[in-house]
Amino acid sequence: MTxxxxxxxxxxxxxxxxxxxxxxxELQKQGEPLRWAITKVDTDKQTAQVEAIVTKQMTNN
Known part of the structure; x- marks a missing residue:
């Protein structure tokens, strides 16, 4: 796991x-979220920047 x-x-x-x-x-698309935070809000575009730590299973190739 990474x-x-x-x-x-x-x-x-x-x-x-x-x-x-x-x-x-949205975070589930990248892995299993451990923690996340909204770090920036753009009121003009009505969007929020989210930063997160996620875990992913390593694949054996």
Whole structure:
């Protein structure tokens, strides 16, 4: 298992509960999220920058 630092841009036009679900869903595409934080908000574009640590299973090739 390896850990990776990732960042993602999330649309802020959701309700707070749906925003959390949208963040988790986006992070799941990259691995299993350990922790995440919203680090920047662009009010003009209505987006949030999210930074996270995720884990991924190593594949044996």
């Amino acid at each position: 850990t990776h630092f990732i960042s993602a841009e999330i649309d802020l036009k959701e309700t707070p509960i749906k925003l959390s679900q949208a963040i988790e869903s």
